[in-house]
Amino acid sequence: MIEISPSVLGADLLRLGEEIELVETLGLQWLHIDNMDGHFVSNISFGPDFVAAMRQKTNLFLDVHLMLSNPRQYIAAYARAGADLITVHAEVTDDVEDLLRLIAAQGVKTGVSIRPDTSPEAVRRLLPLCDLVLVMTVQPGFGGQSMREDCLSKLPVIRKMIDETGRDIRLEVDGGIKMDNAHRVIQAGADVLVIGTGLFQAEDPAAVVTALHEMAEGERCAP
Ligand code: DX5
Ligand code: ZN
Numbered sequence: 001m002i003e004i005s006p007s008v009l010g011a012d013l014l015r016l017g018e019e020i021e022l023v024e025t026l027g028l029q030w031l032h033i034d035n036m037d038g039h040f041v042s043n044i045s046f047g048p049d050f051v052a053a054m055r056q057k058t059n060l061f062l063d064v065h066l067m068l069s070n071p072r073q074y075i076a077a078y079a080r081a082g083a084d085l086i087t088v089h090a091e092v093t094d095d096v097e098d099l100l101r102l103i104a105a106q107g108v109k110t111g112v113s114i115r116p117d118t119s120p121e122a123v124r125r126l127l128p129l130c131d132l133v134l135v136m137t138v139q140p141g142f143g144g145q146s147m148r149e150d151c152l153s154k155l156p157v158i159r160k161m162i163d164e165t166g167r168d169i170r171l172e173v174d175g176g177i178k179m180d181n182a183h184r185v186i187q188a189g190a191d192v193l194v195i196g197t198g199l200f201q202a203e204d205p206a207a208v209v210t211a212l213h214e215m216a217e218g219e220r221c222a223p
Contacts, residue, residue, distance in 0.1 A: 002216040003192045004209060005030035005063045005172065008054075009045060009143040010196025019200060020058050026209045031060040032174070032194045034143075035078075037068040040092060041141035048077040055082030063192075065113065065174070067140045068092070071099055079106035087111030087134050087172075090122045100129040111172070115140060120154040120161070127165045132192070133158055137185075138175030143196040147176030155188035179208060183215045 006028060011019035023031060033051055038044040051064055064083040068074060071088045078086055086103045090096050090112050103110045112126050113134035123133050135154055138145040155171065162169045172192035173185050185193060193212065202208045 002186065002190070002212070003030050003170070004028050004199070004212055005032040005192055005194045006199050007032040007034060007143060007174070007194050007196030009034045010198070010200040012200065017057060020054070020060070022200075022205060023060060024058065026206055028209065029061050030063050030192070031058065032063045032065060032196075033083075034065050034140075035067060036141060037070075040069040040089065041067045041139075043141045048074065048081040051078055051081035051083055061085070063087070063111075063172075063194075065111075065134065065194075072102065075099065075102050076106060079103070079108045083108055085109035085111055085132060087113050087132065089113050089115065089140075090126070091115060091118060096126055097129055100126060104129070113140075113174075114154075116148050116151050120157045123158060124161050127161060127167065127169060130169055132170040132172055133162070134172045134174055134194075135190075136175050137173055137177075140175075145176050147178070147181050149181065149184065152184060152188040155185075155190060159189035179211055182212055183219070186212075186216050186219045 006023050036043045036045045061084045063085050065087045086108050088099045100110045109131040111132035111134055112130050115136050137147045137151045170192050171190050173190040174194035177193050177195045178198045199205050199208050
């Protein structure tokens with residue numbers, strides 16, 4: 001079963017409450033929240049108070065993506081704010097295990113993310129501590145970029161690593177997912193699709209959700 005995780009970064013921030021209601025009405029379960037510090041990436045967005053506001057508004061599964069150079073300092077605050085899953089970047093420290101243990105100690109699910117130029121090997125040793133691996137298909141920092149499809153070749157590699165652990169680890173893709181490339185993302189092995197502008201700025205978001213579910217179902221039934 002694939003999950004669609006709409007990225008709030010692509011929503012109309014002046015109508016945020018209605019945008020969250022739209023996600024619920026579409027029957028989706030996840031909400032992706034991008035947090036940027038202006039240092040790990042060249043943009044700034046959201047923060048623990050924003051996550052707390054989302055938590056007040058909805059029971060959606062809050063999929064919190066930290067693009068921060070020093071996530072260690074903020075993990076507890078995001079957990080208190082009500083994050084269901086916290087994803088940190090593998091590039092920020094040599095001791096990602098420490099971050100993942102800290103997230104798990106808060107009773108929150110753990111994720112690790114890699115940028116487009118980071119090898120899939122970076123996640124191998126982390127899998128015993130992960131509930132999710134997030135493969136970026138754009139340089140993190142901004143919504144609305146074109147997907148780097150070359151990054152999709154990492155997915156079968158990571159899927160195989162996941163299968164070898166025997167653990168139930170989700171494989172999420174983030175960046176530039178649109179109707180015309182989503183089938184390749186699903187085919188490559190993703191089971192959580194982050195979609196920002198492709199959903200919130202679509203003329204008919206319900207049609208996008210239906211099409212994504214149909215693609216996933218088609219892939220599941222493929223020989
Ligand atoms: C980029 C963010 C993404 C972004 C995706 O740094 O991590 O979550 O919002 O937006 P789209 O789907 O517009 O590429
Ligand atoms: Zn993201």
